[in-house]
Amino acid sequence: MMHTATPWRASSLRSRASAALTMLCALAAVSFQSGGSPAAAPIAVAVADFDYFDTSGEVADQSAEHRARVASFAALLRDHLAAQGNYRVVPIECPDQPCTATSMSQDVFIAASRKAGARLVIYGGIRKMRTLVQWGEVQLLDLEAEKLLMQRTVTFRGDNDAAYRHAADFVSDQLKETMPKP
Template sequence: MKPRTAGFALVAAAVVCACQCQARAEPAVLAIAEIQYVDTSGEVIDQSADHFRRLREFEASMRTDLAASGKVRNVALECPPNACSAGDIDADQLLGKAQAAGAGYLLISSFHKLSTLVQWAKFDIVDVKTRNVVFNRLVTFRGDNDMAWRHAESFIVREILDHEEP
């Protein structure tokens, strides 16, 4: 092989290696706290069982969808069942649990059902090390059925994945 051809081959190999190394960047490690839920709608029908089920499905779908992207790796928080939301534990304790789990980021969220059709949902992602909020969204969604909740979940997952950090 001629020296000039060998030089090109080495440069090409270095470029390929550099591209492969960048493609293998580690996914962000995220802990997702349980969602806090408040219903002040004053509806006559008690939907607390449906809300509880939808919250857990929302959290599970969010974990699955974020992990499926390859950009995020989930870790679990060490908490008693149904006692791991911002309404149950203060933010410093949640951040401590996230750090103990090896998370770089913690997602804290809360929903507020305002009326029969309107719900607000707040999502904050906090950098565990610096304790700075690196992502926050306040969204509203219409409806209180499985389809509305699934739509809201897919929307917020897209918002998170489109953000520069997790």
């Protein structure tokens, strides 16, 4: 027995087709930037753990607090980059923690960064010079171009969570200005 579309069924089919077409147009609009070109995929970036050196000569052992602050510094950089949307943060895997640029040979560090799928890698260290003076070294390496894109020394005052947060915010802004865009 052959069924013919009743007006209700034809109307329902047209509505579904119209909804599907609207959805396809919306998806196409989302996947294109202004100018009509496809949106670029985020750039994969790895942020290594940062080394820490305390040369202040202070008597009190603050190594646990410093390890936590330095780990937080790297985590804040990762969070800032991920929030921008232009970057996809990928973890570097290494046999020993923390996973810093000096905890392994240069070749092994680069290989681990590439294995993580990173195009860019950020690494460095923080040195406590005196009670309230910290120095940070930050490098940005483009693994694809095999080129150092940024090498900055930053100083910050304070040996507390707020000082490290402020320094991470500043470094994030510096990276944002320097890093290639997709």
